[in-house]
Every structure is written in C-alpha cells, then in structure tokens.
Amino acid sequence: RKEVEQDPGPFNVPEGATVAFNCTYSNSASQSFFWYRQDCRKEPKLLMSVYSSGNEDGRFTAQLNRASQYISLLIRDSKLSDSATYLCVVSNQAGTALIFGKGTTLSVSS
Amino acid sequence: EAQVTQNPRYLITVTGKKLTVTCSQNMNHEYMSWYRQDPGLGLRQIYYSMNVEVTDKGDVPEGYKVSRKEKRNFPLILESPSPNQTSLYFCASSLGTSSYNEQFFGPGTRLTVL
Numbered sequence: 001r002k003e004v005e006q007d008p009g010p011f012n013v014p015e016g017a018t019v020a021f022n023c024t025y026s027n028s029a030s031q032s033f034f035w036y037r038q039d040c041r042k043e044p045k046l047l048m049s050v051y052s053s054g055n056e057d058g059r060f061t062a063q064l065n066r067a068s069q070y071i072s073l074l075i076r077d078s079k080l081s082d083s084a085t086y087l088c089v090v091s092n093q094a095g096t097a098l099i100f101g102k103g104t105t106l107s108v109s110s
Numbered sequence: 111e112a113q114v115t116q117n118p119r120y121l122i123t124v125t126g127k128k129l130t131v132t133c134s135q136n137m138n139h140e141y142m143s144w145y146r147q148d149p150g151l152g153l154r155q156i157y158y159s160m161n162v163e164v165t166d167k168g169d170v171p172e173g174y175k176v177s178r179k180e181k182r183n184f185p186l187i188l189e190s191p192s193p194n195q196t197s198l199y200f201c202a203s204s205l206g207t208s209s210y211n212e213q214f215f216g217p218g219t220r221l222t223v224l
Contacts, residue, residue: 032208043200043215044153087153095207096160097143097168102152 003027006088006101013108017078021104023071023088030099032091033064035073038103039084047073047086078108112137114216116201122222123191131186131219133201141204142184143168143213144176146197153200159184160207191223 006023013019025033033050048055050062050071061074071088088101114135123129135142143158145168155168159178173195175187184203188195201216 041147041198041218043217045215046212049212091207096158096166097155098153098213100145100153102150 003099004088004090004101006086006104008102008104010105010107013078013106015078015080015108015110017108018074018076019078019106020075021073021086021088021106023073023101025069025071025088025090025099027090027093027099028066028069029093030090031093031095033071034089034098035060035062035071036087036089036100037084038087044087044100075106078106080108080110082106083108112214114201114203114214116199116216116219118219119217120220122224124224125192126190129188129191129221131188131199131201131221133184133186133216134182135184135201135203135214136182137203137205137214138181139203139205139214140181141207141211141213142178143202144174144184144186145200145202146170147200147218148197156186156199191221193223195221196223197221 035047036044037047038044050064054063059076063072085103087103117132140161144156145153147153157176159165199219202213204211204213
C-alpha cells in the first residue's frame with residue numbers, strides 16, 4: 001500500500017459545483033495532516049491543516065478519520081481560481097518529513 | 111517579506127559537472143528540507159535539517175549532499191550530476207515539524223542534466 005494515495009483525477013467541474021477529494025494514508029502513527037495546493041508546477045502552498053475534529057475555512061472543509069486513515073477535502077461553490085492540483089500531505093511518524101500524495105487535479109470551467 | 115529563495119531557478123548542465131543549488135529563508139526557521147518532484151511520482155524528500163549542523167537523509171538522498179552551516183541557508187550539492195537527477199527541486203522551511211508549523215516552499219529550481 002502506498003503511503004499516501006489520492007485519486008489523480010482530473011476532476012472537471014462547472015463553476016458553482018461542490019467537489020470532494022479523498023485521500024488514504026498507510027502509517028497509523030502519523031500525527032499531522034494537511035492539504036496543499038499547487039498551481040502549474042509552482043511551489044506547493046498550504047491550503048489548510050486537517051484536525052481530528054474537522055475544520056472549515058470559507059468554502060473549504062477538511063475531515064480526518066484516523067480509524068479509517070482517511071482524509072477528505074470538500075470545496076463548495078467552486079471558482080475558476082480553484083483550478084489547481086490538490087496535494088494530500090501526511091507527516092511521518094518522527095515528524096521529520098512530509099509525505100505527499102501525487103495530487104488530484106481540479107479544473108473548474110465557466 | 112517572509113520568503114524562501116532558491117537559485118538558480120533554471121539550470122541546464124552536463125553529466126558530471128558539479129553544481130550547487132542555494133536555498134535561503136529569512137523567517138528564522140529551524141527546519142529546512144529539499145524535495146524533488148517528478149511526473150507520476152509526486153514530491154519526494156531528499157534531505158532535511160532540524161537545525162544548524164544537523165542534517166539527515168530523506169527518501170531519495172543518493173547523489174546529493176547538503177550542509178547547514180547557518181540557520182538561514184541550506185544548499186543542495188550535486189557532486190556529479192546524472193540525467194536521472196533531471197527534476198524540479200523545491201526547498202522548504204518551517205519553524206518546526208508539528209502540525210501547527212506550515213512548511214513554506216521556495217519557487218523551485220528546474221534542473222536538466224544532459
């Protein structure tokens with residue numbers, strides 16, 4: 001089982017749609033979880049950290065299920081500017097490295 | 111402005127010619143790391159440093175060296191580059207490694223080894 005797995009997509013959605021990304025991770029001892037966004041081979045940027053209680057930031061909602069080792073990201077009311085690759089990221093057990101999924105590509109069209 | 115800078119941004123070189131990619135951060139971060147990104151493989155960690163003079167291997171360290179003589183700088187050294195090191199390289203830094211510490215990435219260095 002790969003360390004962090006994501007559906008690569010692409011997800012092609014119209015503006016205003018709701019889209020959900022899923023991610024699974026293999027190391028049950030991981031302590032930190034994130035979603036990063038990457039545009040056109042530019043540097044990844046933190047979208048949001050993911051906490052056990054779930055967290056929301058505007059149109060974005062992240063959920064963590066430690067028992068199932070599953071992370072999700074929900075984007076409501078998609079905008080053209082949301083088009084990017086979304087990276088699911090998990091820390092290693094020691095906290096010395098981030099393990100990246102290969103990313104899910106989102107394309108929002110008008 | 112708080113940032114991570116990398117130089118050069120683009121480099122084309124030939125097999126065996128030693129090169130160094132510099133990385134510098136102005137946020138007084140203790141943790142720094144190098145990643146490479148390849149199509150279909152995602153980002154993979156090469157080396158990391160928890161603090162000055164403390165470095166360790168990541169997942170793909172072969173063919174690379176690093177040093178951390180000052181807190182702000184973390185250069186990546188390719189002593190004898192080979193074509194399989196053609197990649198997009200990112201340097202990153204953070205205060206520490208907890209879930210509250212966002213990693214900030216540099217703009218990337220696109221390296222081609224002929």
